[in-house]
Amino acid sequence: MHGLFVTGTDTGCxxxxxxxxxxxALQATGESVLGMKPVASGCARxxxxxxxxxxxxxxxHGSSEAPYGLVNPYAFxxxxxxxxxxxxxxxxxxxxxxxxxxxALAGEADQVVVEGVGGWRVPLGPQLYLSDIPKALxxxxxxxxxxRLGCINHAVLTIESIQSTGGVLVGWVANQVDPTMLSRDANxxxxxxxxxxxxxxxxxxxxxxxxxxxxxxxxxxLIDLQPRHTAKLATTxxxxxxxxxxxxxxxTRRA
Ligand SMILES: Nc1ncnc2c1ncn2[C@@H]1O[C@H](COP(=O)(O)OP(=O)(O)OP(=O)(O)O)[C@@H](O)[C@H]1O
Ligand SMILES: C[C@H](N)[C@H](N)CCCCCC(=O)O
Ligand SMILES: [Mg+2]
Numbered sequence: 001m002h003g004l005f006v007t008g009t010d011t012g013c014x015x016x017x018x019x020x021x022x023x024x025a026l027q028a029t030g031e032s033v034l035g036m037k038p039v040a041s042g043c044a045r046x047x048x049x050x051x052x053x054x055x056x057x058x059x060x061h062g063s064s065e066a067p068y069g070l071v072n073p074y075a076f077x078x079x080x081x082x083x084x085x086x087x088x089x090x091x092x093x094x095x096x097x098x099x100x101x102x103x104a105l106a107g108e109a110d111q112v113v114v115e116g117v118g119g120w121r122v123p124l125g126p127q128l129y130l131s132d133i134p135k136a137l138x139x140x141x142x143x144x145x146x147x148r149l150g151c152i153n154h155a156v157l158t159i160e161s162i163q164s165t166g167g168v169l170v171g172w173v174a175n176q177v178d179p180t181m182l183s184r185d186a187n188x189x190x191x192x193x194x195x196x197x198x199x200x201x202x203x204x205x206x207x208x209x210x211x212x213x214x215x216x217x218x219x220x221x222l223i224d225l226q227p228r229h230t231a232k233l234a235t236t237x238x239x240x241x242x243x244x245x246x247x248x249x250x251x252t253r254r255a
Contacts, residue, residue, distance in 0.1 A: 004112075004113050004139060006018060006141075008119060008146060008158075013144050014144050014177055017175065017203075018218070020211040021203070021209075022142070022218055023035055024215035025219070026110075026113070032108075034064070034066050034112050035115070036070075036071050036105055039133075040082075041082045043075045043076060049075070058071060070104050071105070073098060074091070074093050081123070082123075083122075083124050086124070094128075095132060095136045098133060098137070114137065120161050120167075121161055121165075129165075131161070135166055140168045140170040140223070141170065142169075143155065143162070145172055147174055147181055149181065152187065152194070155194070171197055171198045171200040171223045174188055174203065176204050178205075179205035200222050203217050
């Protein structure tokens with residue numbers, strides 16, 4: 001395994017925090033790790049050009065200092081959907097540039113943790129989606145589920161889309177972005193029953209999340225790259241286990 005692609009159920013679900021946590025967890029095993037944010041919207045203009053907070057943090061926590069332009073080859077100022085920001089800037093986002101930057105980073109570290117932008121099917125241009133990046137880079141996918149009301153639907157839709165677009169889901173992380181979420185454990189049980197990939201960690205709401213604390217909750221060693229974990233949603237059998245665990249009822253099929 002030379003890298004991971006971190007996607008999420010939505011923007012703001014915790015992809016950056018979990019990416020930083022995974023980087024720290026991998027570094028703790030002795031591996032050298034670099035972070036990457038291929039496309040970022042929401043950047044500040046400084047003396048060296050546009051800088052995105054996620055990319056700056058991923059770069060700062062890398063095992064060595066990578067050039068900013070490799071960590072974040074596409075940076076756009078407004079915090080809006082990236083294909084709109086690219087259109088406004090007159091830029092066409094292209095996979096070759098991203099692949100070149102990724103290969104350069106991969107040559108400098110054992111692992112590259114690549115954070116997406118928004119969710120799995122964010123458009124990047126007229127013919128390009130975020131979901132094309134992990135495929136082009138040959139990277140397995142980690143799904144961050146931002147624990148809040150509505151996340152079950154978002155997780156199932158995202159996994160169905162990962163499957164149908166040829167992505168390889170090798171693990172998921174539950175991240176409590178809503179500290180007041182009710183029935184958190186029942187939600188977790190539902191997610192665990194529906195997602196046929198290992199849960200790499202359950203992150204509580206943390207007052208001030210930092211990479212080394214996040215790493216304590218994460219278990220990248222559970223990632224299973226065997227083909228049997230290919231982002232399948234739960235089978236009928238696991239769905240019935242789910243019903244018995246949570247008391248949930250599924251609608252009876254009408255003839
Ligand atoms: N477990 C947590 N405990 C407390 N705060 C969290 C936790 N996870 C994420 N946050 C906070 O929630 C906000 C969104 O998280 P984050 O920036 O990682 O999301 P994201 O998915 O990377 O968003 P984007 O789509 O903008 O890249 C941040 O302020 C972050 O610090
Ligand atoms: C600016 C924000 N923090 C993200 N970087 C961009 C999220 C794009 C979401 C696009 C969409 O799905 O509508
Ligand atoms: Mg982020």
